[in-house]
Amino acid sequence: MEKMDGKTMDLVAENVSKLKELFPEAFTEGKIDFEALKEVLGTFVDDRDERYSFTWNGKSKARMIAQTPSTGTLRPCREESVDWDTTQNIFIEGDNLEVLKLLQKSYHKKVKMIYIDPPYNTGKDFVYRDNFKDNIKNYKEITGQVDGEGRNLSNNPETSGRYHTDWLNMMYPRLKLARNLLKDDGVIFISIDDNEVSNLRKVCDEIYGEENLLGVFQWRRRQRADNRNQSRVSPDHEYIVAYSKTENIVLKGTEVDLGKYKNPDNDPRGPWASIDLSGLATATQRPNLHYDIVDPQTGISYPPNPSRGWSKSKDNVLKMIKEGRILFPKSPKGRPREKKFVNDLNSTVTGFSTCLDSKHVGYTTNGTREVTSLIGGKYFDFPKPTNLLKTLIDQSTEKADIIFDFFAGAATTADAVLQLNAEDIGGRRFVVAQLPEKIDVKSEGFKAGYKSIAEISKERIRRAAAKIKKELATTGHTKNTEKYKKENYLFGKAETSVSSVFSVVKKIDLGFKVFKLDSTNIKPWEVDFDMTERTLEDFISNIKSDRKEEDVLYEILLKYGLDLTLPITERTIAEHKVFDIGMGALIVCLSDAISLEVVEGIARLKDELNPEIMRVVFKDSGFKDDVVKTNAVQILRTAGIVDVRSL
Ligand SMILES: C[S@@+](CC[C@H](N)C(=O)[O-])C[C@H]1O[C@@H](n2cnc3c(N)ncnc32)[C@H](O)[C@@H]1O
Known part of the structure; x- marks a missing residue:
C-alpha cells in the first residue's frame, strides 16, 4: 500500500519525466546528460557568454522556490463560509505562494482567467519575503499566528539596495506557478504602475513568452491631475499587462453599435449609417485625396477640406456614386458623406481597446465608494472598481469558467464574478486568495472589528452576495428577463417565462467555501521530536492530534x-464512517480498527457508483490487524480498484 506524505507534488520530478518522454536519448542511468541534450537541440542552444537575458540577484533561488513542494495544506473553515454544501466558489486565506503550490494538481489547466493586483513596489507597500527553508513557519510568523504579535510587515523602501530585486524574487515564482493553472486558452491580467511595469514585462516575456503578450492596457485611475510630483508630471494612469498562455487567443472584443444603422429610405441593401468622408492628410502629403466631388444630379462641386482632403481616392468615389453609396447634402453648404451598410462591415466586432474607458470601467474613487458602502467604512485603500474587473472577465471568459485572483485585497474580483453571473445567469466560479495581513491597531478598520485584510475580503463577499440576492429577489430578475430569454445560457435552453427565469435565478451561486493555509495534517517522519511530549496515541496515529477528519479529507x-x-x-x-467524494472518485475511511467487512463494503461501492476511476485511502494505522491490511489491497484489486493508499 503506497503511503502519502505531507508534501505536495514534486514539480521537478514531473518536469524531468516530461523531458524524458521528449528526449529519451538525453538520459543516462536516470540522469540528464546535458551534452547529449544540447546535441538533440542543435541550433536552438545559445551558449554564448554574452546573450540577451534578464536576470537579477536571486533569480535561481526564486526558480528553486517555485519548484520546492509545499509542506502545507488547506483547512476547511465551514463557520466562515456561505452555502458550504453547494457552492463552487473558493476563498483561501494564506500566503499565495504556498496556495499556488497546493493548487497545482487540483486546478492544473482549469483556470480561464487570472487577474492579479500585486504590490506595485511604490516604496510604501510591503513585499512578502519567502523563506526557502520553512515557508509555512515563515508564514505563521509573518501573520502573527505564532508568538502572538507576528513580524512587522515592513515596507520595501526605494532606498533599499534590493528594491527591485525583492519585488522580482517575490513575483517570479508566483507568476511561474500561476501559469500552470491556466487552461491552454487562458489569459492573465496584471495591474501595475510605472515602478515595476518594465520588470513585469520582462519577467512575463520569459515566463509566458513575448509572443503571448496580448496587450498593455492603460487605465486612467483618477479624473483630476495633481501637483504632487516635483517634475509637474501627474501620473494619472496605470497599466494592466495581459498575456495569454498560448498563441492565437481571441478576446471577446467590442460590439459595433448597430443602433446607428437605420433604413429610412427602405434601401433593399439593408440598414445603413451616414459616415464622414473627410480624410486626415494635406494636399502635399496625399495629393490624390484632394479633388472636387461633383454631384451628378445637381452638378454642384464640393472641394476637399484643405487640411484633410477626402478619405477615398477619386476613382473609388466615382464608383461609389454609381453604386448609390454617396449621400449628397440637401444644401450646398453641407458635405457629401458615405452611405455605409451593415452588410459591408467586415465584422460587427472591433478589438478590445488598450485604452480603457474609465467613464465605463470606473476610477479608483468608484472602487473605494463601492467597498466603503458595502462594509460600512473606508477600511481598505485603493480597491479596483468592480466594473473594471467585470469588463476584463467578460472579455476573457465564458459562463462556466474559473476566475482566479491570488492578491485578492478587498475581493473586487469575487464581487465582479457574482455580479456578472447575476446579470447573465452565468456559472462562473471564483477562487481568490488573500494573506491575513494584520490591520494596524490604530486604523478605522481595526476599530470596526477587522483584525486582518482577509477578514475584510470575506465580509465584502458576504455583503456583495447579500446585496445581489436582495436585488434579484426584488427587481433584478425582471430587469434582466429579456436578456435571459435571448441568451442560451449555462443552464441549457433559453428560458421563456418569467417564472422559470426566476427559478433559474435562484440557482445563482452566491456562496463561497473558506479554506485556510496551515501546515500539513500528516506528522512529518523525519523531525526529531521529543518523545516525552508525545502521547502514545499521538505516536501511533500519523495525523496531528489537533486536526479534524474534514481537514484530512481536503488534504487528500x-x-x-x-x-x-x-x-x-x-x-x-459495517459501523464505520466512509466518505464518498465526487460520486465514487475517491473513497476515504479514516477509522481505526477497520475490518474486512468495511473493505468489502467499499469494494461493493465500485459497482454501485460506477465511477471512471475509484481511489481508496485509509489511515496506515487504521486496520484491525496486519491480516486485514494485507488482504484489503487484494480485495479491492479484485473489485477493479488499484489505487489504494494509506496515510
Ligand atoms: C493591491 S491589493 C489588491 C486589491 C484588490 N485588487 C482590490 O480591488 O481590492 C494587494 C493585496 O495583496 C495582498 N498580498 C500581498 N502579498 C501577498 C501574499 N504573499 N499572499 C497573499 N496576498 C498577498 C495584500 O495583503 C493586499 O491586500
Missing part, C-alpha cells in the same frame, strides 16, 4: 488533484 483531495468543491457524502459501512 489536494494530493489527488481533485476539485475542492466536489460533493462529499458520508456513508456508514
